[in-house]
Amino acid sequence: MVSYDASKNDRPVSSRGPSPARTARTREAILGAALDLFLDAGFDGVRMADVAARAGIAKGTLYLHFADKAALFEGVLRGVIAGPLAGLTEGVPAPGERVRDFLARMAGPVLRDMEGSRRAAVLRLVIAEGGRFPVLAETYHRLVVGPGAAAFRRLGRLALERGELRGDGLERFPQLLAGPVVLATLWNGLFTAEPRIDPEAMFLAWLDLVFGPPLPPEDRTG
Amino acid sequence: MVSYDASKNDRPVSSRGPSPARTARTREAILGAALDLFLDAGFDGVRMADVAARAGIAKGTLYLHFADKAALFEGVLRGVIAGPLAGLTEGVPAPGERVRDFLARMAGPVLRDMEGSRRAAVLRLVIAEGGRFPVLAETYHRLVVGPGAAAFRRLGRLALERGELRGDGLERFPQLLAGPVVLATLWNGLFTAEPRIDPEAMFLAWLDLVFGPPLPPEDRTG
Amino acid sequence: MVSYDASKNDRPVSSRGPSPARTARTREAILGAALDLFLDAGFDGVRMADVAARAGIAKGTLYLHFADKAALFEGVLRGVIAGPLAGLTEGVPAPGERVRDFLARMAGPVLRDMEGSRRAAVLRLVIAEGGRFPVLAETYHRLVVGPGAAAFRRLGRLALERGELRGDGLERFPQLLAGPVVLATLWNGLFTAEPRIDPEAMFLAWLDLVFGPPLPPEDRTG
Amino acid sequence: MVSYDASKNDRPVSSRGPSPARTARTREAILGAALDLFLDAGFDGVRMADVAARAGIAKGTLYLHFADKAALFEGVLRGVIAGPLAGLTEGVPAPGERVRDFLARMAGPVLRDMEGSRRAAVLRLVIAEGGRFPVLAETYHRLVVGPGAAAFRRLGRLALERGELRGDGLERFPQLLAGPVVLATLWNGLFTAEPRIDPEAMFLAWLDLVFGPPLPPEDRTG
């Protein structure tokens, strides 16, 4: 008789029984696995079986932690949407610092590793699936876009008052400030055969166009 | 307004037998139905049965015109990617016309009806599915993005030479010019609960920031 | 507008209108194409579209000549089952000729080109599809197997009477005489990785076993 | 009698949850159902839905055990090809036993119930589908035909050395020994309107022709 259950004779590595610690660990494993897969393949491109396999658990276990695939998807993204941007929108120009220089200073860390961190992938995923998962778009708006726009609007007004800008466009359309990142991220995701765009370089070029070039060094001392 | 639903106004497409005219009408009916559905629900959100039903034909007929679902998807998009942008990138500033004014003049017609025409939806679809359908992204790049970038680059250089710009950013990153449209389109698609963004207004605000405000009327006469 | 009907502007090569000659030619074309394909791929492995394409006609035309796929299949085989065996079973040993030598003489031409002619393929096809197409098996029996068995039976009785055989087995089971051909044909069709079996050599070896070796040359003169 | 329908006697195989025993039973149910159907109707004549229905399981369950229909087909046949012939080719003539008598003694049990067991049906199926499923033919050759041919060849040589045969035909074409079984099996499968052929009787008749009749009783005592 062909025996296909040999593996089942070994005692399973992960034992059973309740345990808050183990439960939390399982949940983390699921979230981690699902994040990897969803970022890579989108909602439809991932099977629950894949998630379970990568998390090292059984398919059924997924449903102990998430009601269904959509809940898992949203749960996963909810967890990564906010994280990496914390603090981004709270800064304020240092006394005497031009808005332009403040922006250049703040943007660096964020734009520098858009791909390595997964901010780029998250952005692309939200864009791609936001239409079918309004919750996603709403969450993204509440946690990222909304606060960002508010902060940018304040900066736009400040820069206009200080005479650093030639129009009130940034106050009326604070989203414009996000243009370079969004463009670069989409470009890099879509046109893989083309040269990649460096988001930071693009943003700095944009700053030059909008605010004018940075002040030459001697001006700072004078 | 792009009209792909003509077939629905005529008598039903059905009936058999060879007939180039009828065949062409069937094909158009398929393309129209598929376009409507794909733009609305994305690749996975559409079933072949839906397309057939909306086109008023049998499922099998789809496969006489397209090898499989992916071919239909690509065929449909290939047909609408190019069309609406023809001529956009070929214009040249009139003698004595500032680059800024030229851009404002050209952009109007394109940006004014992004949603009504389906350019906005196409853009969103390419962005959402481009990752899984590289052909799509490539086609979009070849037909739209590439030529657009080349034209924008020339304009950027021209404006810089004429002293209309304060940096070479537009020459180095011609994509920046597309920022406002892309941002507005994505915004309107994702954040349906938020106030919509008018792409043209946003673009004009961007022009003010980058090129400075338009010359006041009295300057023209002087 | 994409034009997919350019080919239809050329006048079709085969003109229309009734004509007994043309009709017969069409029918032959169908039979030839169908035979090639059925012998190669079996009933289910052939599509009506394939037959039409190979015959150089339209799919619909097939149905003007054959009611359905099964009728075509049977019609095709009916046409080739009998042909190549005509005359095989009618011969009679020459005066003074041993049955064994008569068999060796008659078998040669038939066994020598089993594959090149398509007798081998026909045999295999009848065996493979006979279960699902009883008509086929019946026809084969009526035209080939039945007459063959009758002839073999007569030869078996004759040989027994003449003392050339050591039993009445061939009279009771005249099919035994076909054993070598059938075995060799099946073997060559099934075990393509193995060395092929030469049907004639196998038959002669069988003759030696059953009838004893051929008489040595000197016996003929004495 | 090969028993693959045991599952049908027990309570239905359904119900969920892990359980090696139940899993094995499901697998057996599938194999049994598939064997019945495939032997009866061939590969194309069986639908996966039929197999599932006869096995008393859901369609999807089939795919937990076999990757696709072809895998099921091959899996099923692999399981029955070898079984019934085990031991057939390992026997050796008893001391003083004529090869002829040894063959008659060994063949009886095998030939007696070709149809009731399903050896006949398996043989027919391998012949019919072997062309499209080379794996099948290879397996059959490896497990049945190859070993058989080797054993027959040894017997042929032995019989020749002992003077029981009048030629080396059986050594050169050991397949000849299988002729009667193959012929009878095919005949009975194809020509259902004709009188059936008893494989054993045919084989014994063949033995008489090739080896001469069995020794008369008085020879045994003498």
Added chain:
DNA sequence: TATGAATGAGGTTTCATTCAT
């Protein structure tokens, strides 16, 4: 007669979800 676009029943396969163990 000939055409070939159209039909649509039917087949295979997938995969989110359930639930007995």
Added chain:
DNA sequence: CATGAATGAAACCTCATTCAT
């Protein structure tokens, strides 16, 4: 809590057959 075999509703695609031209 965890398991994973089982489920079954889809979804895609094929292809013999029809019939208006």
